[in-house]
Amino acid sequence: DPMTxxxxxxxxxxxxxxxxxYVINCTVADFTAVAGTMENKPAIxxxxxxxxxxxxxxPLVTMGYDGLLVSGLTLHECRINEGDVLGPFKDKSTFDKLKMWENQxxxxxxxxMMKASFESAKSYAKTHRSGGKPIIAYQEVAFKLAEMLTLFQTSQLFAYRAAWAAEAESRESEVLTCCAKVFCTEAAEKVSGSALQILSGEGYISGNAAERAYRCAKYGQIAGTSTEISRVKIGDAAIGA
Ligand SMILES: Cc1cc2nc3c(=O)[nH]c(=O)nc-3n(C[C@H](O)[C@H](O)[C@H](O)COP(=O)(O)OP(=O)(O)OC[C@H]3O[C@@H](n4cnc5c(N)ncnc54)[C@H](O)[C@@H]3O)c2cc1C
Known part of the structure; x- marks a missing residue:
């Protein structure tokens, strides 16, 4: 719990x-923003x-996001100037807003991830031959690509709508962002998984876009507002809680 x-x-x-x-890049960053409380109010x-x-x-060894350094961080009576505190804020709304932008x-x-996986699978399907023809000629492969493109395009539209709502400070923006995050992060896992299936043996070997995306996709469902907590928030909003 960050508030401890x-x-x-x-x-x-x-x-x-x-x-x-888990803190990204705290071993190398010039500054680390640490969430917590001061005078029983949220502060950074x-x-x-x-x-x-x-x-x-x-740094920990992670499943994806190879370029990031993720480490645990202890602050033991660490002293900073008063000017280096953001807040204390009167309520959690600043944190909620930051979380919303993190989700975006x-x-x-x-x-x-979806774009890179799709492009990689499409190009492979057009050039790789099996049974005397490019594998894109097999309907099972072409239908996978169709499903991937549909998910990607839908995700992109949803992402733009959520970003627009956030920019316009719409009251709907928090829940729309949760909806878009659930949809897009789950779609990323599906699209990169289908891309790997098309790339088959070549996809399973490290170093291609689909393999990297597949390893990274899970992070999106865990970090920020997790998929489970997002669904709880969406449900609460739906019943007007
Ligand atoms: C690679 C990586 C980098 C990270 N970098 C940072 C960083 O730089 N800064 C930072 O602040 N954090 C960072 N995090 C932390 C990240 O935000 C948390 O991992 C995430 O919020 C989930 O918290 P948790 O791992 O403690 O899981 P938990 O909160 O223990 O959750 C475990 C499971 O229970 C579910 N769950 C928990 N509470 C509820 C609830 N109320 N309702 C329904 N389901 C619930 C979760 O959805 C999840 O499935 C990073 C994490 C990773 C993996």
Whole structure:
């Protein structure tokens, strides 16, 4: 729970303590934004690299997103200036908004995975021959490509609608973003999985776009507002809770 990290005033500085399980690039970034509480209200602490008491762990080995460094992070009585605190905010709405934009970014990533997987599978299906013809000539392969393109195009439209609603600060934007995130991140897993099926043996070997997308796709369903919590929020909105 991010809110177990807390900051207290001490001798003109803010002293922060807490533990984070997964933090992207905290071993290399110049600054890390740490969510927590101060005076029992939500706050964000901006901590510079190398600050005393900021203890990043060794990067973890992840299933996907190979370029990212993900580590645990401990803050042990880490001190920062008061000017490096965003907040404390009166309620959770700032965090909710940040989470919504994080979800939008994850949606964008899913679109990229679908596009790269689709293009890779399409090009392979046109050029790879089996049984004397390019495999795209087999309906089972062409139908997979059709399904992939349909999912990708639908996801793209949904993503644009959610982004437009967020930009326009529509009241619907949080729930629309949850809907789009569930749809696009699940579609990314399906599309990259179908691409791998078309690429078959070649797809199973590391180093192609579909294989990378398939490994990364799950992250989108876990990170930000998880698929399960998104569905709870969508359900609550549907019944007007
Ligand atoms: C590679 C990677 C990088 C990350 N980077 C960062 C980062 O830089 N900064 C950061 O803050 N976080 C980061 N995270 C954390 C990420 O946001 C969390 O993993 C995610 O929010 C899920 O939390 P959890 O892993 O603790 O799972 P849990 O919250 O323990 O959830 C476990 C399961 O239970 C379900 N569940 C939990 N609560 C509910 C509920 N109320 N209703 C229904 N279902 C529920 C979840 O959906 C999930 O299926 C990263 C995670 C990964 C994997």
């Amino acid at each position: 990290t807390s900051g207290v005033r001490e001798n003109g500085l803010i002293k922060i303590s807490g533990v984070k399980s 602490f901006i901590v510079g690299k190398g600050a005393k008491g900021l203890i990043p762990e060794k 970014i994850i949606i964008g990533g899913s679109l990229g």
